[in-house]
Amino acid sequence: MTLLRLEPRGEASRAMVYLTPLIAVALTLVSGFLLFWAMGFDPVKALHAFFIEPVSSVRGVGELAVKATPLVLCAIGLAIGFRANVWNIGAEGQLTLGAIVGGGIALAFYGEGGWWLLPLMIVGGMVGGALWAAIPAFLRIRFNASEILTSLMLNYVAMHLLNYLMHGPYRDPEGFAFPESRLFEADAVMPLLVAGTRVHLGSLFALLAVAGGWFLMARTFIGFQIKVIGLTPTAAGYAGFKQTRIIWLTLLLSGALAGLAGLGEVAGPIGQLNPTISPGYGYTAIIVAFLGRLHPVGILLAGFLMALSFIGGEAAQIALGLPKAITGVFQGMLLFFLLATDVLIRYRLRFGAKTAPKTIAGRAAA
Template sequence: MALIRLEPRGQASQAMLYLTPVLAVVLTLAAGFLLFAALGFDPVAALYAFFIEPLTTTRGLGELAVKATPLVLCAVGLAIGFRANVWNIGAEGQFTLGAIAGGGVALAFYGEGGWWLLPLMVVAGAAGGMAWAAIPAFLRTRFNASEILTSLMLTYVALLLLSLLVNGPYRDPDGYSFPESRLFEEAAVMPILIEGTRVHLGSLFALLAVAGGWVLMARTFVGFQIKVIGLTPMAAGYAGFDQKRIIWLTLLLSGGLAGLAGLCEVAGPIGQIMPSISPGYGFTAIIVAFLGRLHPVGILLAGLLMALSFIGGEAAQIGLGLPKAITGVFQGMLLFFLLATDVLIRYRLRFGTKGPVVKGVAAKGVAA
């Protein structure tokens, strides 16, 4: 019988650190192949429709950037927090608050907008996300309440708040009581960057966030403190790094970026405030952050990949009549395989029975 054993490596493998995300993608595709086959579809055609076809047109590539934008914005912020062991799970809520605050500005100045309106909305959006993230930061630093729970629970509060607003104050007065706001005026909408697509200014923000996140983590002393706190809190205490400050900083930063992402959605592709403004970007960003190895550049790539899963999922719904859940299935498989293959960073696979671990028959005889 062939045995597979895990053998500890002396040192974490740098190569595997970058290879396992690729391996996870390959395994996800393989599992998808089997899944489609089991469901009675032609697996090759289905995978083509899901993963390749959206990339064959300019419009498709543009949609990829549109979907990746909120994911990357949220994930860059989350990853910085995760590096410091600050587990903000509530980006979805901060995203929503960004849309509420920034979109609220657009509605408040409806009809009076000028060049100043969009910058004001951007600031308000980021501030809304920060304010929402400040609640878990306060509860964590003051009462030592787990930010995992508080930030997650606040997401549902945020969604209900949005629902309340679009059914009340934000509702379009000429909208026949539909729970939607007015369409934003020209001055409140993100300018389009590439003609013929929906790629908007938010994508530029996402790229700036990637660059800023990299500089912060790789070059600044604050980034160094974040790393040390995440790796070895005791050493951070020894060195005199203020952990509460870092908790505030990382939560405000990730909340602010998530809020910005929310604003970019309502002021970008959506163009108004609706009861549902996100297909779960804030949660998917958690997968993006880990798939990208918590590294800003990795996150950019992972964000594009995840965006593809959204677009491909839509294409599969339309083209093959698959249920909406297919997107979640692929995202879940990807995270699952990534976590599973991560073991290869510290362990290597050995095949066969040959090796030092052999049960001592003689020793058992003595013991008996």
């Protein structure tokens, strides 16, 4: 006798599309509660330290926005690609290249900057990310190579390229051989938006990306083509939509947004180039994109939630003396529960064993 059964729904439940992320968050909290309890912590206090304390000050909320900015920028671009079945897993590398190219511009013009330097860096960052994403796009179109593998592998190439630059050409000549660049001069730094916090111009770009992403998908013919290609490629072929164009477009767009995110980090909170510019924003953005249901507004909310997991993870390390892995544990649980509860969109849960529908039998006998 089974106690729980899944029963197919007639059609996909719209309510569940929006509810399952909330259910996943709730299940993550319950599991976190049990996890902390099993480890011998006071679970209420621990969850408080993880989720509430970090955001109970203006500064804390500002930090949340700072962390959410690169996640949302990357996730908006990724989600548009995912809608077209273009699986860019390489936002981390594209983010890194954005930092390398944009930051490189800051270093190249060190001491001779002007008002034009930051705009140039922004363009450079976006071009750098887009060019890095152009590699998997070219390989996919020319050789039909899976962009999942190529974009993922390029993440490691980007990481090593950054390491090489930090130990060589980009290294601060007065930095006592530490693998760090010079601190960027004032013309090369993102202006702050809110006094008393580190919230910078990049957050505004992230909001613009949310609005732009929504407009692209909901209103433009390109967005319609992206949807059709993602849902039914053969119908797109019938309609005459060019798949190669959409692959180029979505990869270049997501690369540019990830590059902008990377530039925003080095020209924003970090203020220089160093070997650890991202704690995995490009990977976490994949979770953000799915948690946000590939919808720009959902991504904005999901970005804040995942930012909280980064900040809470740091707070938990300090307050509870937990290892760094706690951040990954919570992010992993969230993604796991999200994917698991997705089944509720097409199925409903039934308690108890299957019962024969007697009502119909009575009618049939008549």
